Amino acid sequence: MGPAATAEFLRRLIEATPAGRDQDHLHVLVDNDPSVPDRTAALLGEGPDPTPYLLTMARRLAAAGAQLLVMPCNTASAFATRLADEISVPLLRWDAAVAAGLTRRRPGIARLGLLATSGTLASGVYQQVLARVGVELVVPDAAAQERVMALIRARKGGVPGRQLLTDLHDAAVDLRSAGAQEVLLACTELSDIAQGSGPGWLDAMDLVVERLLLVADAWAASDGRPPFSTAPGLLTGE
Amino acid sequence: MGPAATAEFLRRLIEATPAGRDQDHLHVLVDNDPSVPDRTAALLGEGPDPTPYLLTMARRLAAAGAQLLVMPCNTASAFATRLADEISVPLLRWDAAVAAGLTRRRPGIARLGLLATSGTLASGVYQQVLARVGVELVVPDAAAQERVMALIRARKGGVPGRQLLTDLHDAAVDLRSAGAQEVLLACTELSDIAQGSGPGWLDAMDLVVERLLLVADAWAASDGRPPFSTAPGLLTGE
Numbered sequence: 053m054g055p056a057a058t059a060e061f062l063r064r065l066i067e068a069t070p071a072g073r074d075q076d077h078l079h080v081l082v083d084n085d086p087s088v089p090d091r092t093a094a095l096l097g098e099g100p101d102p103t104p105y106l107l108t109m110a111r112r113l114a115a116a117g118a119q120l121l122v123m124p125c126n127t128a129s130a131f132a133t134r135l136a137d138e139i140s141v142p143l144l145r146w147d148a149a150v151a152a153g154l155t156r157r158r159p160g161i162a163r164l165g166l167l168a169t170s171g172t173l174a175s176g177v178y179q180q181v182l183a184r185v186g187v188e189l190v191v192p193d194a195a196a197q198e199r200v201m202a203l204i205r206a207r208k209g210g211v212p213g214r215q216l217l218t219d220l221h222d223a224a225v226d227l228r229s230a231g232a233q234e235v236l237l238a239c240t241e242l243s244d245i246a247q248g249s250g251p252g253w254l255d256a257m258d259l260v261v262e263r264l265l266l267v268a269d270a271w272a273a274s275d276g277r278p279p280f281s282t283a284p285g286l287l288t289g290e
Numbered sequence: 291m292g293p294a295a296t297a298e299f300l301r302r303l304i305e306a307t308p309a310g311r312d313q314d315h316l317h318v319l320v321d322n323d324p325s326v327p328d329r330t331a332a333l334l335g336e337g338p339d340p341t342p343y344l345l346t347m348a349r350r351l352a353a354a355g356a357q358l359l360v361m362p363c364n365t366a367s368a369f370a371t372r373l374a375d376e377i378s379v380p381l382l383r384w385d386a387a388v389a390a391g392l393t394r395r396r397p398g399i400a401r402l403g404l405l406a407t408s409g410t411l412a413s414g415v416y417q418q419v420l421a422r423v424g425v426e427l428v429v430p431d432a433a434a435q436e437r438v439m440a441l442i443r444a445r446k447g448g449v450p451g452r453q454l455l456t457d458l459h460d461a462a463v464d465l466r467s468a469g470a471q472e473v474l475l476a477c478t479e480l481s482d483i484a485q486g487s488g489p490g491w492l493d494a495m496d497l498v499v500e501r502l503l504l505v506a507d508a509w510a511a512s513d514g515r516p517p518f519s520t521a522p523g524l525l526t527g528e
């Protein structure tokens with residue numbers, strides 16, 4: 053979510069899979085439903101709750117045979133707990149997978165810049181999951197956050213990512229100037245603009261893809277049994 | 291099919307959709323099952339029949355609510371008729387959609403170079419569908435076709451498309467030298483390497499995306515009723 057970000061997530065998952073031929077890849081089912089109400093609008097109290105839509109998608113995928121779910125949307129992490137309670141298939145929790153990947157890639161980091169939707173910031177998901185590993189967040193001020201949202205809306209509106217790259221770099225540089233030791237791109241549209249981690253930032257989508265492949269590996273190594281004790285519920289990917 | 295080509299098809303469909311926000315896009319369900327047996331091997335009599343796998347995927351998508359199916363694989367067109375007979379949802383036929391797009395983009399073309407898998411060539415799907423519109427095919431000789439297959443296998447094996455672009459250009463130039471007025475990239479892996487139509491070639495994937503959006507538009511304009519008389523069966527996209 054949105055559509056382009058989902059396609060980008062699928063592309064990166066395939067690129068990151070060590071495979072020599074088609075048959076070495078994971079079997080992936082995608083439900084790319086663009087009618088899911090805007091997650092940020094809901095979290096700011098300005099739009100309908102997307103949870104029923106997310107539940108329908110999760111159940112549709114589970115009915116089609118999916119054994120593990122992931123929502124390629126940082127903002128949707130705010131709805132993950134309610135979702136996990138209602139579904140019969142484990143959900144790899146995006147924000148927790150990012151936190152796990154961050155501490156592996158940047159051990160000891162204390163101050164992380166966060167570029168995300170206003171909904172993600174308002175929900176506090178990253179504040180909570182990163183406080184647990186001793187990481188404090190540096191976020192844009194109100195005017196800069198408006199510019200971040202404009203970038204996200206432009207990408208959703210079909211503006212090619214490469215035209216938005218300079219503005220994204222500027223936003224990351226601002227957070228470094230404000231004391232961030234690293235900047236996390238924690239919105240899948242920003243990941244799509246950035247096309248991966250680089251010198252200026254860590255891309256949350258890369259961290260989740262990495263984590264998902266680790267879970268799949270562990271699954272395969274356990275003779276096809278899920279590599280976690282309780283089947284349904286939230287997976288942190290640790 | 292393969293996995294990277296499916297992701298690329300999804301990306302192009304989204305990029306080509308005139309949309310200002312998430313909610314303007316098509317609802318797309320993807321079944322990216324990499325275990326489908328190799329289509330070329332089957333058509334050359336060297337591997338198992340993929341039809342049962344394709345049927346399972348088609349039924350899974352129909353059960354999940356899909357109203358129109360498309361297989362992002364040129365080679366799989368050879369199995370489309372048998373598939374369409376068994377499923378309850380119409381299938382947009384890839385090869386016919388390409389033929390329709392070709393005659394719109396290159397009216398009056400008489401000789402078309404074809405870069406495709408050896409399975410597609412052996413199946414005769416493009417020979418048949420293009421003969422109907424008066425187009426004769428120019429295909430690589432045996433040695434050159436081996437080089438085309440090597441490109442396809444390299445992309446499936448994870449070699450980045452940009453590293454294969456020069457060899458693909460060489461193959462297209464050879465077909466022009468042999469009398470082709472235009473060259474069609476009729477394998478989704480080659481489409482993924484090319485990243486779209488350009489001065490050297492027409493990309494079959496672009497033509498199908500275009501056709502699919504036309505069908506979706508017609509569908510939307512007909513108050514949600516399918517824009518064709520018989521629900522199941524093969525759609526040529528005309």
